[in-house]
Amino acid sequence: MKGRPSIQAPEGADPVVIIDRPELQARWRRTVYSAMTLVAWAAWMYLWLPAITLVAWFLGYRRFVGEIVAPEGGIILRATLVYLLIIGAMGLILILWSRYNVFRFRGKTRRGAGEPVSDREMMDRLEISPEHLSALRGSKSAFIRYGEDGAVLHVGE
Structure with a gap:
């Protein structure tokens, strides 16, 4: 690439790593980035919690179900099934409605510019x-x- 200076990584440094020396950043910036990273990891783990609980449940750790889901897990499982059925029905209705509109308006262009309006x-x-x-x-x-x-x-x- 002509016209652009070549950027070389320091000797012995991995050229993929952008920041080789994070200690050169301001302390407050490192603290903020660390806190943001901690919050992101906590959110990530929270999102995986149901899957981890399910795996633990299948492995025989019923204790997780009692602590995290509820003592009466059957009620929650039934509610989850109802929610899934409702979500599935809504998705099916949306798909059917969109297919109906594709069939109904196929080849018809209803969009267009309005008639120009004169100054008068x-x-x-x-x-x-x-x-x-x-x-x-x-x-x-x-x-x-x-x-x-x-x-x-x-x-x-």
Whole structure:
């Protein structure tokens, strides 16, 4: 690659490692990164907790079920089955609805640009002057105050 300086890793250093000397970072930054890493690992372990409990349950460690799930695990298992059935039914309904719409609108293009509106139609509809219309078009944002009857009371930026 011409035009770009070549970056060489220090002798004996692994070229894949970006930070070879984390002690050069500020102490507060290392502390914040360490805390963030700890929170991320805790969240990761929390997400794996049901799978770990299930494996332990199959291995005969019923104690985990009593401590983590509930003493009456059958109720929770039945509720989980009901939740799974509801989620499956909702997914099936969504798939059927999308297939129906694909079949219904196949080959039909209903999207398109609206009819262009002339300046005269815009001024008549909003009941504004040509000066107000050009000011509205030239501004990045506009403020229009309407009255109770829907008539434009004030146009400004």
